[in-house]
């Protein structure tokens with residue numbers, strides 16, 4: 321299933337990205353797989369951090385650049401933040417237990433999913449972030465009913 325994304329959402333500054341993260345937080349449901357796509361510095365980690373903070377997470381939200389995965393419990397949800405930019409060894413996927421994380425309960429937010437193509441389960445929702453001369457723009461692609469319901473709650 322695929323619905324075409326509607327008009328891009330314009331995020332004029334970092335605060336707008338944070339506000340979008342707060343809206344996303346309210347729209348999440350257990351088990352969702354969300355890909356975050358966009359160049360380095362687009363704001364993928366900023367968005368995840370804002371989402372976690374909106375859910376009430378008070379600790380530090382570090383980029384999982386080297387650890388590849390950070391785990392959070394917030395707002396009654398189990399969240400997993402992947403950054404697969406440095407993922408290389410396909411054996412590491414099972415070795416690190418990553419497939420177990422996609423258990424239908426955890427909400428998995430995945431930066432650079434293409435680095436583990438064929439290993440990462442398909443996304444319910446893809447969030448594309450484009451860097452504009454000033455600010456960012458976001459497009460949403462819902463691929464499943466759960467992704468569609470999430471997008472509907474965002475509007």
Ligand SMILES: Nc1ncnc2c1ncn2[C@@H]1O[C@H](COP(=O)(O)OP(=O)(O)O)[C@@H](O)[C@H]1O
Pocket residue numbers: 331332333334335336337358359360361362363364365366367383431454455456
């Ligand atoms: N809407 C926006 N407009 C301008 N700058 C932004 C916006 N959203 C986030 N930023 C900035 O862009 C950078 C994004 O960094 P980061 O979230 O680490 O990107 P990524 O995880 O995509 O590599 C941060 O410096 C942040 O302050």
Ligand SMILES: [Mg+2]
Pocket residue numbers: 364365366383403431
């Ligand atoms: Mg990042």
